[in-house]
Amino acid sequence: METNPPPTNPPSPPPPEGKSDKALRQLLASGHPLLYVMSADELRAGRLLRHAAANFLGKPVPFWSWSLTEGLRTEDGTRTDTPSTDPRAALDFIAEQPSPALFQLKDFHEPLRDAADVRRRLRDLFVLCAERGQVIVVTAPVRQIPEELESNLLYTELTVPDFVEMKAFLLERAAAITAAGAWVDNRDTSLDLIIRAMLGLTLDEASFALRRAVATHGRLARECLPALLEEKRLRVNRSGTIEFIGDGQEIERIGGLEVMKKWLLERRALFHPRDDVGAELVPKGVLVMGVSGCGKSLSIKAIASSFELPLYRINMAEIFSGRHGTPEWAFARACRTMEEIAPAVVWFDEIEMSIASIESSGEQGRIFAHFLTWMQEKPRGVFVAATANRIDLLPAEMIRKGRFDEVFFVDLPHDAERIEIFQIHLERRGADPAKFDLNRLVALTRGWTGAEVEQCVVSAITRARIEDRELKFDDLMRTAARIVPLSKTMKEQVDHIRNWARDRAAPASLSA
Ligand SMILES: Nc1ncnc2c1ncn2[C@@H]1O[C@H](COP(=O)(O)OP(=O)(O)OP(=O)(O)O)[C@@H](O)[C@H]1O
Numbered sequence: 211m212e213t214n215p216p217p218t219n220p221p222s223p224p225p226p227e228g229k230s231d232k233a234l235r236q237l238l239a240s241g242h243p244l245l246y247v248m249s250a251d252e253l254r255a256g257r258l259l260r261h262a263a264a265n266f267l268g269k270p271v272p273f274w275s276w277s278l279t280e281g282l283r284t285e286d287g288t289r290t291d292t293p294s295t296d297p298r299a300a301l302d303f304i305a306e307q308p309s310p311a312l313f314q315l316k317d318f319h320e321p322l323r324d325a326a327d328v329r330r331r332l333r334d335l336f337v338l339c340a341e342r343g344q345v346i347v348v349t350a351p352v353r354q355i356p357e358e359l360e361s362n363l364l365y366t367e368l369t370v371p372d373f374v375e376m377k378a379f380l381l382e383r384a385a386a387i388t389a390a391g392a393w394v395d396n397r398d399t400s401l402d403l404i405i406r407a408m409l410g411l412t413l414d415e416a417s418f419a420l421r422r423a424v425a426t427h428g429r430l431a432r433e434c435l436p437a438l439l440e441e442k443r444l445r446v447n448r449s450g451t452i453e454f455i456g457d458g459q460e461i462e463r464i465g466g467l468e469v470m471k472k473w474l475l476e477r478r479a480l481f482h483p484r485d486d487v488g489a490e491l492v493p494k495g496v497l498v499m500g501v502s503g504c505g506k507s508l509s510i511k512a513i514a515s516s517f518e519l520p521l522y523r524i525n526m527a528e529i530f531s532g533r534h535g536t537p538e539w540a541f542a543r544a545c546r547t548m549e550e551i552a553p554a555v556v557w558f559d560e561i562e563m564s565i566a567s568i569e570s571s572g573e574q575g576r577i578f579a580h581f582l583t584w585m586q587e588k589p590r591g592v593f594v595a596a597t598a599n600r601i602d603l604l605p606a607e608m609i610r611k612g613r614f615d616e617v618f619f620v621d622l623p624h625d626a627e628r629i630e631i632f633q634i635h636l637e638r639r640g641a642d643p644a645k646f647d648l649n650r651l652v653a654l655t656r657g658w659t660g661a662e663v664e665q666c667v668v669s670a671i672t673r674a675r676i677e678d679r680e681l682k683f684d685d686l687m688r689t690a691a692r693i694v695p696l697s698k699t700m701k702e703q704v705d706h707i708r709n710w711a712r713d714r715a716a717p718a719s720l721s722a
């Protein structure tokens with residue numbers, strides 16, 4: 211029976227090209243007639259292939275897609291008259307087509323696995339399709355290629371959409387949202403933030419996230435960012451090795467550490483990807499080391515807030531647990547996920563733990579080597595923030611200039627810094643620091659960490675609350691007198707860290 215040739219697509223104007231489009235274009239340019247594309251995002255695979263049919267094969271060619279439930283369809287939904295829900299019949303139909311076309315076979319890994327005649331038929335088509343300029347693309351959520359087809363099927367995996375692709379998708383959705391009567395903040399800066407919040411999601415997930423955000427806020431604007439980031443948090447947490455850290459900290463909430471704060475604020479403008487900033491100028495990352503409780507974690511959270519980027523922590527304990535494949539594989543996978551989700555700040559906490567016993571374990575050594583290479587080669591949207599306490603365990607390669615933009619040492623806060631930390635924590639808990647002569651606490655709190663200052667404030671306020679009265683200066687003094695700081699209880703260790711770091715890292719604080 212005759213079928214009408216499906217209509218061809220008009221060529222689209224040349225917009226900026228996304229990473230996946232480019233990869234597909236290059237694959238198709240090789241003239242290979244059989245491809246296998248692994249992706250769980252079927253909606254997206256279809257979009258990319260449709261675009262490829264219209265643009266990447268010399269001239270626009272018809273696009274057909276096949277699925278077990280719907281058979282072969284053209285782009286406008288026209289079906290063939292052949293009983294093509296049968297995989298074998300679908301291949302026979304393709305064999306009868308005389309002219310160039312692109313065929314997507316959805317989930318075709320299953321018929322290929324189950325039926326020898328389907329496998330054989332596909333191999334027959336290899337030469338036929340190559341001669342006629344036809345391309346068959348199997349799309350599947352898993353990589354499952356029968357052995358005898360390994361050499362015929364060119365395999366590729368779709369990474370998640372990049373900025374360019376996500377932008378095209380968002381603009382399409384924004385038009386639909388506007389058409390449905392909701393307001394869309396169309397300013398470039400807002401759209402950019404929304405796109406960045408969605409990077410790392412599949413188009414299916416992004417589409418769901420947008421629907422949810424618009425349903426909650428009644429419009430698409432900056433206030434939707436938390437809802438979009440929440441979607442990303444859910445996705446990332448599924449990985450088991452990466453955690454989304456939601457409790458952002460303002461840089462103003464950090465007492466002291468003026469040198470580091472200034473450094474960060476200066477770099478903030480450079481971080482946002484702009485074409486006029488050379489790649490070597492874009493900050494790669496910082497290593498923050500120092501005494502426990504002096505604000506390392508706090509600083510990392512402040513970096514993310516100050517760069518307006520989401521913060522993710524790589525959980526090294528999970529990576530080494532073996533629950534997510536071999537540690538090496540899990541680590542590489544986590545790094546890749548971070549690249550997909552970029553721009554972001556990636557936090558490696560207690561990094562020395564992951565590399566502590568390089569000599570004793572080959573695996574850790576390989577992970578460390580991978581980390582160093584990755585630091586060098588990672589794309590510009592990923593800012594690495596590493597923190598370490600036992601800095602003497604860090605190998606020299608790690609600290610060497612060029613890996614990180616800067617290695618900061620966070621020391622015990624000096625007098626003026628401790629006062630500032632007192633002020634911050636009193637204010638945070640609703641007490642007015644101006645009421646107290648905090649200078650009188652200086653001598654009593656020498657050698658304290660920021661965490662100990664915070665603990666003093668919390669205990670004093672708790673005491674006052676229990677007695678149902680306002681906080682008095684005396685509460686602070688009395689609590690302070692009782693606290694024995696880490697720098698006393700663990701004097702050797704703290705001294706060791708301080709002496710070791712002093713010559714090897716930039717002080718995060720102005721000198722006292
Ligand atoms: N410079 C500071 N300014 C304000 N608060 C501080 C400062 N340093 C420490 N703190 C308080 O102490 C708490 C603990 O600090 P943080 O978790 O950042 O320490 P850390 O250096 O990461 O310690 P660890 O090595 O134990 O992880 C913070 O949540 C914060 O409330």
Ligand SMILES: [Mg+2]
Pocket residue numbers: 506507508597
């Ligand atoms: Mg910490």
